[in-house]
Amino acid sequence: MHKKDLGLAVLIIVVGAVVYLQNPLFLSPINLGNTANLIGLFGLFAIGQGFVIMTGGIDLSVGSMIALLGVLFVDMVGKFGVPWPVAILVVLVIGALLGLAHGLLITRLRMQPFVVTLCGLLIYRGIARGYTGEATAGFPFGANYPALEWLTIGRSFGVPHSFFAMIIIGVICWFVLHRSVFGRHLQAVGKNEDAACYSGIRTGFVIAAAYVICAALTAVAAVYFAMFTRSVQPSSHGNFYELYAIAAAVLGGFSLRGGEGSIIGVVLGAVLLQELQNLVNLLGIPSSLNFAVMGAVILAGVLADQQFNLYRARRRAAAALGAVNTSGSALHHRPATTNELSP
Amino acid sequence: MMPKEDQKRPLLALENISKAYTGVVALSNVSMTVMPGEVLALIGENGAGKSTLMKILGGVIQPSSGYILIDEVRYDRFSVTESQSAGIAFVHQELNVFDNLDVAANMFLGREKRAGFLRLLDVKAMGAAAEPLLRRVGATFRPETPVADLSLAERQLLEIAKALSIQARLIIMDEPTSSLTLSETKTLMTVIAGLKAEGIAVIYISHRLSEIEECADRVFVLRDGKAAGELAKGEINHDAMIRMMIGRDLNSLYAPPARAPGGPILSLRAVRTRAKPRARVEFDVHDGEILGVAGLVGAGRTELAEAIFGIDTILEGEVMLAGKPFLATSPRDAIKAGVYLVPEDRKRTGLVLESPVCENICLADLGSVSSRGFVSKSLIKARAEEQRTKLGIRTTDVMRNAAELSGGNQQKVVLGKWLSMRPALIIFDEPTRGIDVASKVEIYRLMRALADAGVGVMMISSDMEEVIGVSDRIVVLREGEIAGSLSRPEFSEHNVLRLAVGAN
Numbered sequence: 089m090h091k092k093d094l095g096l097a098v099l100i101i102v103v104g105a106v107v108y109l110q111n112p113l114f115l116s117p118i119n120l121g122n123t124a125n126l127i128g129l130f131g132l133f134a135i136g137q138g139f140v141i142m143t144g145g146i147d148l149s150v151g152s153m154i155a156l157l158g159v160l161f162v163d164m165v166g167k168f169g170v171p172w173p174v175a176i177l178v179v180l181v182i183g184a185l186l187g188l189a190h191g192l193l194i195t196r197l198r199m200q201p202f203v204v205t206l207c208g209l210l211i212y213r214g215i216a217r218g219y220t221g222e223a224t225a226g227f228p229f230g231a232n233y234p235a236l237e238w239l240t241i242g243r244s245f246g247v248p249h250s251f252f253a254m255i256i257i258g259v260i261c262w263f264v265l266h267r268s269v270f271g272r273h274l275q276a277v278g279k280n281e282d283a284a285c286y287s288g289i290r291t292g293f294v295i296a297a298a299y300v301i302c303a304a305l306t307a308v309a310a311v312y313f314a315m316f317t318r319s320v321q322p323s324s325h326g327n328f329y330e331l332y333a334i335a336a337a338v339l340g341g342f343s344l345r346g347g348e349g350s351i352i353g354v355v356l357g358a359v360l361l362q363e364l365q366n367l368v369n370l371l372g373i374p375s376s377l378n379f380a381v382m383g384a385v386i387l388a389g390v391l392a393d394q395q396f397n398l399y400r401a402r403r404r405a406a407a408a409l410g411a412v413n414t415s416g417s418a419l420h421h422r423p424a425t426t427n428e429l430s431p
Numbered sequence: 432m433m434p435k436e437d438q439k440r441p442l443l444a445l446e447n448i449s450k451a452y453t454g455v456v457a458l459s460n461v462s463m464t465v466m467p468g469e470v471l472a473l474i475g476e477n478g479a480g481k482s483t484l485m486k487i488l489g490g491v492i493q494p495s496s497g498y499i500l501i502d503e504v505r506y507d508r509f510s511v512t513e514s515q516s517a518g519i520a521f522v523h524q525e526l527n528v529f530d531n532l533d534v535a536a537n538m539f540l541g542r543e544k545r546a547g548f549l550r551l552l553d554v555k556a557m558g559a560a561a562e563p564l565l566r567r568v569g570a571t572f573r574p575e576t577p578v579a580d581l582s583l584a585e586r587q588l589l590e591i592a593k594a595l596s597i598q599a600r601l602i603i604m605d606e607p608t609s610s611l612t613l614s615e616t617k618t619l620m621t622v623i624a625g626l627k628a629e630g631i632a633v634i635y636i637s638h639r640l641s642e643i644e645e646c647a648d649r650v651f652v653l654r655d656g657k658a659a660g661e662l663a664k665g666e667i668n669h670d671a672m673i674r675m676m677i678g679r680d681l682n683s684l685y686a687p688p689a690r691a692p693g694g695p696i697l698s699l700r701a702v703r704t705r706a707k708p709r710a711r712v713e714f715d716v717h718d719g720e721i722l723g724v725a726g727l728v729g730a731g732r733t734e735l736a737e738a739i740f741g742i743d744t745i746l747e748g749e750v751m752l753a754g755k756p757f758l759a760t761s762p763r764d765a766i767k768a769g770v771y772l773v774p775e776d777r778k779r780t781g782l783v784l785e786s787p788v789c790e791n792i793c794l795a796d797l798g799s800v801s802s803r804g805f806v807s808k809s810l811i812k813a814r815a816e817e818q819r820t821k822l823g824i825r826t827t828d829v830m831r832n833a834a835e836l837s838g839g840n841q842q843k844v845v846l847g848k849w850l851s852m853r854p855a856l857i858i859f860d861e862p863t864r865g866i867d868v869a870s871k872v873e874i875y876r877l878m879r880a881l882a883d884a885g886v887g888v889m890m891i892s893s894d895m896e897e898v899i900g901v902s903d904r905i906v907v908l909r910e911g912e913i914a915g916s917l918s919r920p921e922f923s924e925h926n927v928l929r930l931a932v933g934a935n
Contacts, residue, residue, distance in 0.1 A: 267551045269543045276529050276540055283527040286511070288541035347531045404580075 092341040092393070096356040099389070103363055111370040121246055123366050128250030129312050130332050131358040135254070135261050136305030137333035138354040139298040142265070142278045144346025145194065145201035147302050149186075149208030150333055154326035156216040157183055157310035159225045162320050165236075166227040172236045180307045186212075187303025191296025209330070216322040226319035240315035250312050254355070257305065262351040264301075274298060278346030335386050336361055341393070360385075440503070442467045442600060442632050443488075443519075448497035450483050455837070457483040458656045460497070465601060468630040470623060472643040472667075475653035475676055481636055484653070485603055488634075489521060490514035520594030522604045528578050528586050535561040535574035538593045564592040568622050584615035591622060595631075602626065603634045608642060609728070620646055640669050654678050677896075684872050685900040689883040692903065693718035695751070696887035697739070697770075697856050702748030706734035707911030711748070714906050714913055716856060716887040721878055723902025724891040725927050731911035732891045733775055736858045740772040741765040753855060766795055769855030773845050773862055775891075777838070781845040784834040788826055789815030791833050792847045818847035823873065839870025846877065856887035863897060875901050895924050907931050 108114040133150055140147045157179045164170040164178065186208070193204045242249045265271035276284040277294045285291045314320055338344070339360055340353030364385055368378040441464040450458040458480045465471050475481050486492045487499075490511040499506045501517045528537050535557040544560070546553035561574035570588045572581060581589065587607060594602045604623075608616045623633055623646050637643055643650060650662040652675040659675045695715040702712045712735060716722045726732050737743040739750065741759030750757050752768055759765035765772070774780040782791050792815045793800045800810040815829040822843045826836055833844055842862065849857055859878065863871040878901065882888045892898045898905060905917040907930035914930040 263549075263551065267554075269545060269550070269552055272532070272536060272540070272543060272552060275531055279529045279531045280527065283529070284540070286527065347529070 090350055093350060093352045093356060100360050100363060107367050107370055114370055117246055121248060123362050124251040125248035126362045127359050128248060128254040129309060129316060131254040131355055132257060132309040133306045134333040134336035134354050134358045135258055135351060136302035138337045138342060138349055140302045141337045141342045141344060142274050142346060142349055143295045143298045144278050148205040148330045149212055150306050151326035151329035152209045152212035153306050154310045154313055154329055155322055156212040157307050158314040158320040158325055159216045159220055159322055161311055161314050162225040162227060166231060172233055176311055179311060180304060183303045183307025184300050187300040191299035195292035195295050220322045224319050224321045240312050258351055258355050265351055275347055332361060339386055339389055441465060444500040446498050448487060448494045451495045456656055461658050463651055465632050467632055468627050470627055470633045470635055470646050470648045472635045472647035472650045474650060474672060479653040480656040481653055488519060518598055518600035520597060520599035520602050522587060522590045522602060522607055528589060530579040532578060534572060534576050534578060534589055537578055537589060538596050564595045567595060568592045569618055584611050601632045605636045608639055640672050652676055684875060686876055686879045688719060688903055690719050692720040696753055698751045700749040702750060703746045704734060704738040705744040705746055707731045708746060710911030712913055716889050718885055719882055720903040721882050721888045721890055721901055723898045723905040724889060725898045725905055725931060726908035727931050730908040732908050733860055736772055736860050736891060740770060769853050771849040771854055771857045773859045775860040777841055777845060782833045782841060785832055787830045788833055788844050789829040791844050792818050792851060795848055796852050814851055818851050822847050839866040842866055854886045859890045861892055862890060909933055
């Protein structure tokens with residue numbers, strides 16, 4: 089665990105303690121269960137966003153994709169009677185293909201990630217609304233899918249399965265990002281694409297794969313969200329979710345310039361965001377203010393992190409200078425015969 | 432030079448290599464050999480063709496004619512992969528390390544070791560493989576150290592260790608000591624001796640002639656894209672190297688002042704800046720003279736220029752411009768007062784590279800090329816054309832992007848920006864870095880003309896020949912303070928360096 093992740097974990101505990109002292113309901117099983125469910129739902133696609141941000145890119149289409157894939161999933165299962173495992177597979181494949189399209193537009197046609205995925209945001213939302221004719225997609229009255237429901241909205245020992253899903257996917261993604269060759273290449277590409285290319289890394293493949301992973305995890309989240317809400321309102325379902333994902337990643341120590349961040353960080357970021365939502369509810373703050381609270385906390389958090397890094401860098405520079413000074417030469421000390429032409 | 436009989440076969444031979452870009456010949460008919468276990472120093476002025484030659488060796492660019500022989504296999508075209516598989520490795524001036532990864536990860540990037548059913552990273556194996564390589568280059572850091580924690584010198588050792596890890600037979604070091612301290616340079620010399628002993632060849636590119644005297648077995652000199660000659664071990668000395676590099680009498684490049692200097696244009700008294708808060712600076716720039724500012728890298732010359740120009744903050748002290756108090760808290764203030772800076776890094780801070788030449792020239796003074804608040808295209812072009820004729824900027828069209836011009840012409844665009852306004856004082860920071868000799872001479876003449884016309888001229892330069900040739904007076908900075916001032920009769924390399932390093 090990095091120092092950064094540890095700091096975030098401490099912050100989560102401190103905020104939790106404060107909320108608990110103000111309102112003991114915070115640690116009630118019902119509240120914890122509900123919050124864990126939301127953490128699972130949002131964590132799933134925030135992890136995906138982390139892969140994209142690691143490359144120095146961004147995926148703005150996440151929320152619209154959740155709406156579009158949600159509509160498709162509900163209709164397939166509810167209206168057309170497609171067996172749900174097949175429907176999940178179809179949704180996953182569509183998601184991965186959309187991610188591949190993003191990746192190829194960005195790597196092959198050299199378009200900017202912001203532009204590509206912004207267009208995705210508009211297009212997928214538009215298709216979702218057009219396809220349904222603005223009507224809410226829902227399951228038929230009284231329909232039951234016990235296995236699917238157990239998998240998505242069921243609970244074991246009081247813990248929602250969406251949370252388990254996030255943990256399982258998080259562990260896999262941790263291995264992928266931090267222990268696999270692909271993950272290492274992803275980090276290198278995010279730091280310095282040209283130098284990575286000269287090291288023999290297939291940079292285009294690595295970047296495109298990050299978008300595929302992001303979209304595939306978003307597809308998984310889309311199924312969970314559809315089952316959680318039971319019906320999908322195409323114009324509002326998933327609105328602003330991409331921003332939750334980006335916020336979680338940034339809180340978790342990701343740099344939008346790429347190359348920095350960890351899976352534990354983004355998961356903790358998602359936890360903190362839901363904790364803040366919960367705080368707004370439990371402390372009696374008008375819920376209309378919840379975005380303002382989140383924004384303020386993210387701003388303060390990132391600012392504090394940056395100042396701390398600056399402080400560390402200065403201390404390190406001072407220590408280095410001190411060491412050089414005591415060894416008797418603070419400069420590029422050379423014999424007086426040195427002839428220095430333009431360096 | 433070649434201790435063993437079986438080493439007589441050259442590792443690498445370049446035969447009649449030429450390279451022409453559109454209209455410019457960068458290299459013509461250069462032939463060069465490298466023996467195994469030899470340290471070959473490659474020297475030449477900026478623009479002599481060193482980097483072109485090295486790019487050809489790296490397979491990044493292809494020669495227009497000529498070929499490369501490696502182990503007696505002939506390559507007419509030489510790709511990056513061929514260069515790598517031939518065992519050629521680069522230690523770059525700008526290090527290409529990934530500071531978000533650790534040492535072992537950097538060393539094996541793109542060639543990771545894997546283990547287990549899932550073919551995951553084998554961190555242990557890579558660490559174990561990195562360990563002896565790091566020891567061979569005398570590194571004290573460990574394979575699992577984050578690169579972010581390494582100093583520049585340590586990062587360089589990492590690059591050398593990486594070269595060893597790919598079984599390099601030839602390591603090309605481009606200005607390896609330009610940001611190293613004395614003791615770090617010594618370590619590097621030991622490492623190079625170690626490489627040599629193992630039969631690994633080194634091409635050592637540097638402007639530091641005493642280092643070359645210390646480590647090179649042979650010196651190869653390039654001048655204006657041609658081979659200017661070679662020096663064998665016994666013949667390597669400063670004078671011989673300079674003569675071959677310059678190939679002409681440098682004194683003729685400089686014009687003397689037209690008149691005796693007048694009163695001060697700019698005076699600094701007890702000035703402390705934020706970059707060097709412990710140092711106090713005092714000096715004057717006189718009317719009619721070119722003031723040279725010398726000092727070692729890190730002595731605070733650029734920082735001083737930036738403080739006068741309002742980029743860095745002046746904490747304390749008095750600055751007078753033409754007899755009136757002058758304090759710039761931003762470049763905007765400085766420009767208003769007629770104090771201009773020709774910055775060190777022309778591509779980053781001197782120009783907007785992806786913008787047309789004409790817009791670069793008018794950028795700092797858009798007010799005067801506007802009518803009724805709208806910037807006028809025709810006024811911009813007219814003004815740019817004026818500067819282009821005056822300064823002899825060689826471009827087919829002022830609408831072309833600044834990035835397309837050569838270094839010398841780019842620098843003239845930077846100058847054109849300021850000369851089209853009302854200069855009182857111009858600070859030139861490394862004005863001829865990376866510029867061909869012909870443009871250098873033009874820039875020297877321009878500086879002289881400005882000084883003669885009563886504009887204050889302050890020139891920061893690390894080029895010893897230039898400082899001594901161009902300046903009428905030299906101030907030397909050391910650790911942010913003025914270590915001393917030299918007048919023309921006292922000018923010598925020895926005197927400047929004595930002040931710069933603080934030796935007696």
